[in-house]
Amino acid sequence: MDGESKKAAEGSSSQSDKGSDFSTLPEDCIVYILALTCPPDICRMRAVARWLMPAVESDALWIRFLPDDYQQIFARSAESPSLRHFASKKDLFFRLCDSPLLIDEGKKMFWLEKRRGKKCYMLAARELTIIWGDTPRYWEWFSVPESRFSEIAYLKAVCWLQINGKINGHLISQDTNYAAYLVFKLSEKSYGLDNVEVKSSIKIEGDQTAIRKSYLKRRAMNRRVLLGTRELHYSSQEHIPCPTTRIDGWLEIELGEFFTTKGGEDHIEVEITQLGSHWKRGLVVEGIEIRPKDNV
Numbered sequence: 568m569d570g571e572s573k574k575a576a577e578g579s580s581s582q583s584d585k586g587s588d589f590s591t592l593p594e595d596c597i598v599y600i601l602a603l604t605c606p607p608d609i610c611r612m613r614a615v616a617r618w619l620m621p622a623v624e625s626d627a628l629w630i631r632f633l634p635d636d637y638q639q640i641f642a643r644s645a646e647s648p649s650l651r652h653f654a655s656k657k658d659l660f661f662r663l664c665d666s667p668l669l670i671d672e673g674k675k676m677f678w679l680e681k682r683r684g685k686k687c688y689m690l691a692a693r694e695l696t697i698i699w700g701d702t703p704r705y706w707e708w709f710s711v712p713e714s715r716f717s718e719i720a721y722l723k724a725v726c727w728l729q730i731n732g733k734i735n736g737h738l739i740s741q742d743t744n745y746a747a748y749l750v751f752k753l754s755e756k757s758y759g760l761d762n763v764e765v766k767s768s769i770k771i772e773g774d775q776t777a778i779r780k781s782y783l784k785r786r787a788m789n790r791r792v793l794l795g796t797r798e799l800h801y802s803s804q805e806h807i808p809c810p811t812t813r814i815d816g817w818l819e820i821e822l823g824e825f826f827t828t829k830g831g832e833d834h835i836e837v838e839i840t841q842l843g844s845h846w847k848r849g850l851v852v853e854g855i856e857i858r859p860k861d862n863v
C-alpha cells in the first residue's frame with residue numbers, strides 16, 4: 568500500500584471509529600435512543616457505561632415511561648401529600664412500580680409494570696358487583712392486615728356465586744395484552760368449593776371472550792407445568808388451572824385475557840360464576856387485578 572492509500576485508509580478508519588462512538592452524541596439523542604429500550608435494560612447499561620449517567624438520570628427520559636395522565640392519577644389518590652413530591656421522574660417511576668397507589672377513595676390500587684411502564688389496576692372487593700353482597704346473611708365485610716384495602720368480602724353462604732368487575736378501556740395502557748385475575752383466599756372452614764369448576768369470561772362492549780374454567784380449590788394432586796418463567800398449576804385429572812400463590816400471600820386465578828387498542832373507550836367487564844345448587848362458604852375476596860399478560 569502506497570503512502571496516500573495508507574493515509575486514506577487510516578482516515579476512513581478514524582472517521583468510522585468516531586462515527587460509532589455513542590458517547591459523542593448529544594444528550595437528547597441518547598435519551599431518544601434509550602427510550603426505545605426498557606427500564607431494566609437502561610439500568611443495566613448504566614451499570615457498565617457510567618458516561619450514560621446524565622441521560623439515564625434525565626427527567627426527559629423517564630417521563631416517557633410515565634403515563635400521560637400520571638398527574639390526574641395522583642390527584643385521585645388519598646395518599647399523604649408528601650408522597651407526591653419526588654426528586655426526579657425516575658424516582659417517581661420506580662415509586663409507582665414498587666409501591667402501588669390507592670386511588671378513588673381507596674377502592675382501586677394503581678401501579679406501573681416495571682418492564683415497560685404499562686398500567687396495572689386492582690379493583691377492590693367494594694368496587695365489584697357481588698350478587699347478594701349487601702345481604703349480611705350471605706356475605707360479610709371486614710378489614711384484614713394483609714390487605715391495603717379497607718375491606719374484603721367474606722362468603723358466609725350462597726348457592727349463586729357471581730362476581731363482576733368493570734373498568735373503562737381508556738384507564739389502562741393501549742396496544743397491550745392484559746389478563747384479569749381474581750385475588751382471594753380460602754378460610755379454614757371453607758366448603759362447597761372443593762373440585763368445583765368456576766366459569767369466567769371477559770366482555771368488551773358486550774362481546775364475550777371464550778369462557779374459561781378453573782378451580783378455586785382442588786384436593787387432587789396437582790402437576791406443575793413450566794411456561795417460560797411462570798409455573799402454571801393444573802389438576803392431575805384435567806387441564807383446568809388451579810390457584811397459584813402470590814408473593815403477598817394471596818391466591819390468584821386467571822379469569823381471561825384481552826387486547827386493548829388505541830383510543831379505546833370500551834367498557835371491559837370481568838365475570839366469574841359458580842351457579843351450582845350446592846352451598847358454598849369461606850371464599851375471601853380481595854379484588855380483581857388487571858395487569859399485562861406475562862409481562863411480554
